[in-house]
Amino acid sequence: MxxxxxxxxxxxxxSIETGIRVINRLAKEFGYQPIDLEALKRLQNLSSREIIKQTDISIFKLPFLLRRFVGEMRQEVQQxxxxxxxxxxxxxxxxxxxxxxxxxxxxxxxxxxxxxxxxxxxxxxxxxxxxxxxxxxxxxxxxxxxxxxxxxxxxxxxxxxxxxxxxxxxxxxxxxxxxxxxxxxxxxxxxxxxxxxxxxxxxxxxxxxxxx
Missing domain, CATH: 3.40.50.1000 (HAD superfamily/HAD-like)
Incomplete structure (x- = not known):
């Protein structure tokens, strides 16, 4: 076993497409650039830690962004x-x-x-x-x-x-x-x-x- x-x-x-849509919806509130197709392809070739380092998001804002992201995904998850x-x-x-x-x-x-x-x-x-x-x-x-x-x-x-x-x-x-x-x-x-x-x-x- x-x-x-x-x-x-x-x-x-x-859920990747939905997740990107939610991330872009929160971009203005948290002060980062929305992800377009070109940016997405670049990010997909970076490690998770490299993505965090390159983001415009303050490390202090990240926990709040993650909580908002999860909350927004709650409205989408059944779709x-x-x-x-x-x-x-x-x-x-x-x-x-x-x-x-x-x-x-x-x-x-x-x-x-x-x-x-x-x-x-x-x-x-x-x-x-x-x-x-x-x-x-x-x-x-x-x-x-x-x-x-x-x-x-x-x-x-x-x-x-x-x-x-x-x-x-x-x-x-x-x-x-x-x-x-x-x-x-x-x-x-x-x-x-x-x-x-x-x-x-x-x-x-x-x-x-x-x-x-």
Whole structure:
């Protein structure tokens, strides 16, 4: 049995376009430039930490922006779809007996609302969230500790370089997906254990990686 933890936005939820729209809606209030197509392509080739460094947003305003972003996304979450092929992959993993969870910087309210709308909530054993952009490793370590899990049987699946970083800090294996925010090039440069292009590739990786 594997334990498979997932990032939410861009990994399970097809929310990148909605997220950019919300970010641009808040641009004037928080004093940064809206993101156009050219800027988006540039950002997708930067690491999560590089994006924070290059933004016009004051580090002191960032927590307030994140709270506003999550609040705005609450109004959008029921209109967001699932990444194509992900629902089927999740259902297959659950049928195999794998334990599934979500570790996200979105709010638990938003995540659970999405799961309920998409009828995915029965698939997940745990949903944990933190408003800190780089706080996921602490959440993963807490799950490991509370459930007495062997890190070798745990995977973290995400679409950003910070997800790879969180997996490595936690001692679990990182599966990076190319259908979300960061480009395949910058994800590969951060050396995840696996880099996949489609949700069904998860099934092969996790079948091969089952611990005795």
């Amino acid at each position: 594997n334990v498979v933890l997932f990032d939410f936005d861009g990994t399970i939820a097809d 967001i779809g699932v990444i194509p092929g992900m629902k089927e992959a999740l259902q297959t993993l659950k049928t195999r007996g794998d334990r599934l969870g979500i570790v996200s910087t979105n709010s638990e309210e938003n995540v659970r609302s999405f799961l309920e709308t998409q009828q995915l909530d029965p698939l997940f054993d745990v949903v944990v969230c933190s408003g800190r952009p780089f706080g996921k490793s602490r959440l993963i370590k807490r799950i490991l500790r509370q459930n007495q899990l062997d890190p070798r049987s745990v995977f973290y699946v995400g679409d950003e370089t910070r997800d790879i970083e969180a997996a490595k800090k936690s001692g679990v294996r990182a599966i990076a997906v190319t259908w979300g925010f960061n480009s395949s090039q910058v994800l590969a440069a951060h050396q995840p254990d696996f880099l996949i292009q489609t949700p069904d590739q998860l099934l092969d990786i996790l079948a091969w990686s089952v611990q005795p």
